[in-house]
Amino acid sequence: MTILATYKAHVTPKYDTFLPFRMAVVCICALVFVAGSVVVTYFNYRIEVLLLYLSSLCFVIGAVVYIDVYMKWHCTEETVSVQHEMLVVERRKCLFGRRKEIPLSAIKKVETYDDDSGQRSATLRVVYSNTAYRFGLCLSDADRQALGRKIMELAGRYV
Numbered sequence: 001m002t003i004l005a006t007y008k009a010h011v012t013p014k015y016d017t018f019l020p021f022r023m024a025v026v027c028i029c030a031l032v033f034v035a036g037s038v039v040v041t042y043f044n045y046r047i048e049v050l051l052l053y054l055s056s057l058c059f060v061i062g063a064v065v066y067i068d069v070y071m072k073w074h075c076t077e078e079t080v081s082v083q084h085e086m087l088v089v090e091r092r093k094c095l096f097g098r099r100k101e102i103p104l105s106a107i108k109k110v111e112t113y114d115d116d117s118g119q120r121s122a123t124l125r126v127v128y129s130n131t132a133y134r135f136g137l138c139l140s141d142a143d144r145q146a147l148g149r150k151i152m153e154l155a156g157r158y159v
Contacts, residue, residue, distance in 0.1 A: 002082045005147050009076040009138045026062050033058070068095040078135060080147065082154055087126070089135045100135075102128050107155040110148040112141075124148055 033055040071094040079090045087102040106128040113125035113134055124136040124144055136144055 003079060004082065004150050005078075005080045005136075005139075005143070007078055007136070007139055007143070009073055009078075026066060029062065030059065064095065071095060072137065076137065078137070080135070080151075087151060087154070089133070091135075100133055102126060102133060104155045107151065110151045110155075112144055112148070124151075126151065 033051075072091075075093045077092050079088075079092075081088050081090075082104070083101075085104050087104055087107065089098075089100045089102075091098045108127045111125050111127070113123050123134045124139070124147060125132050125134050136147065139147065
């Protein structure tokens with residue numbers, strides 16, 4: 001196993017607005033559900049109980065996703081390594097940890113993916129077998145380019 005990079009997530013001032021924006025969306029959804037349940041209560045009690053169960057389920061799912069997004073941007077550790085001719089990207093210390101294995105022989109290109117919405121930082125995007133995978137949340141531009149070069153050199157070696 002050859003470890004190419006290990007890095008931790010951190011917050012930059014440019015992207016601090018991402019989490020409060022998500023929280024505002026969750027609060028608006030909560031208000032819509034409460035208003036809807038009040039209206040339905042006025043008309044029929046049975047439907048209101050069903051809506052309360054469904055809305056509570058939606059709130060739980062939304063909260064879990066929100067916590068995972070928060071942890072991904074503040075706590076996550078990613079490790080990029082090569083194991084048995086596979087590029088392995090492991091994400092730890094978040095709710096939905098992930099391990100992605102990509103055959104080095106299938107990698108077509110590695111590029112910087114910059115989301116222009118202003119909510120996320122630039123990431124590395126590995127294009128392989130008619131699909132793509134993004135990783136490298138909080139890498140600097142120099143580290144991102146160096147890691148992309150290493151991956152392309154290894155992919156060229158196995159082709």
